[in-house]
Amino acid sequence: MAEGKKKDGGALLAKKKKVKPRKSRDADCCSVNFLKCVLHIFNVVFLFAGIGVLAVGAWTVASRHRYVALLPTPTYAAIAYLLVIAGALGVPLSALGCCGLKTENRTSLLCYTYFLLITFILELGAGGLAYYYEVAVEDELKAELNNTFLSNYALDTTITNAVDRMQAEFKCCGAVRFEDWRRSAWHEHDPRMLVPDSCCKTVTIRCGARDHPSNIHYTGCIRYFINHIRDHLIILAAVGVGMSVIPIFGFLFACVLYAKIKHVID
Template sequence: MAKEIKDGSALITKKKIRPRKSRDADCCSVNFLKCVLHIFNVIFLVAGVGVFLVGAWTIATRHRFVPLLPTPTYPAISYLLCIAGALGIPLCGLGCCGLKTENRTSLLCYSYFLLITFILEAGAGGLAYYYEVAVEYELGAQLNQTFITNYALDTVVTDAVDAMQLEFKCCGASKYVDWRKSAWHEHDPRLLVPDSCCRTVTPRCGMRDHPSNIYYHGCVHQFTNHIREHLIILAAVGVGMSVIPIFGFLFSCVLYVKIKHVID
């Protein structure tokens, strides 16, 4: 009788005290997930640097044409990519600290910021894809108006127009005669086109509009193609890189749950 009572007590005790899982109990163990996340952090850091460099390169080399665009969508895409890329270094630091200490709060913050990075990159990529279609219509409708209204009256626009005409070897939005309607031409009718339209730029070379002296074709098609090609690059970088933080988010969420059920 005493033996039966003792065996019953042991059985009750065994039922109440359930052993917690080992750190290597299954294929998705804590140690395995920590190793995967360490590798992910390296990949995420490299990808973040790449995204940041693409955004910074766009701002440094392509933003001289931003005053000619009717909406701020193009620069917004570049800044979103820069912000998403810049999050890479602090996020990797937070992730490594969370993995080393197995602090669930740090892992939770890490997961949230990975989700934010995904939203920024995917948003920038999606916006670039959308604007790549819309920019042709917008420029076709408003670029000529920007030329004839603001040239020589707005220094930023004037510099952007001159830079575009020099780079793409063109003159005017649609064609060189567009300049005859501009406020700039009315101020000095002797100048038929800006000097940046000339094949060989010299002071007041725009007084002669012979095809041997100036470019006759407009800038809108070349400029539109240039912007669209660059938007495709930004879209590919944004959407492509947004896949990476999703994997980190999923692994960190699983690790967050697993840590609660292992032996210290």
């Protein structure tokens, strides 16, 4: 009987040793209360960062997309919309994080970490894509822009408006040179017009019928356009890659808090 009691006592002692004691929420250097405080501060930073990313993306869509119809691929537009989506996640995600921290609900915290990871991927993807496209856009435009001018002007309203706006803003004429307009479908339709009116130094109706240097701009638009797009892509790349660092910190702290909440006592 004594031996049986000893065995039972030993088994109970072994079980007690295996059970990990639950810790106080202020135990260890990275306590639950400390992590909650850090994540509350992070939520404020993340909210303002999201508003900034959203503002850059919306500004790109609203004011810098006037020439997007002239680009051969939709990459530039995709970068802007990725930033808009990533920035728009800032407000609801900050609210979700605050609710999860207040209630210490592990499901809310888990969703919060997943969406932080998605935000990181969106911002890093937009920044990386902008960096890649900044290098590739010059060759792309050199290969396609002149053909876009000559084949679609006056046939596609969106492209026509973009070309006229570009020639007026950059004070240029034609993609490469002003003489290219004589090979366009638009010129064949009205041979008396040598260049579009938007090429003129002073724009008036049918002023493009005379291509004297005193009347029109002789410089092609392609170099101005390439520099314009590349400069803005550098901004988008910096915003995307730079801001993608922020959600990573929140993701790591939220993961640690998620694991710690399970093992603490009130």
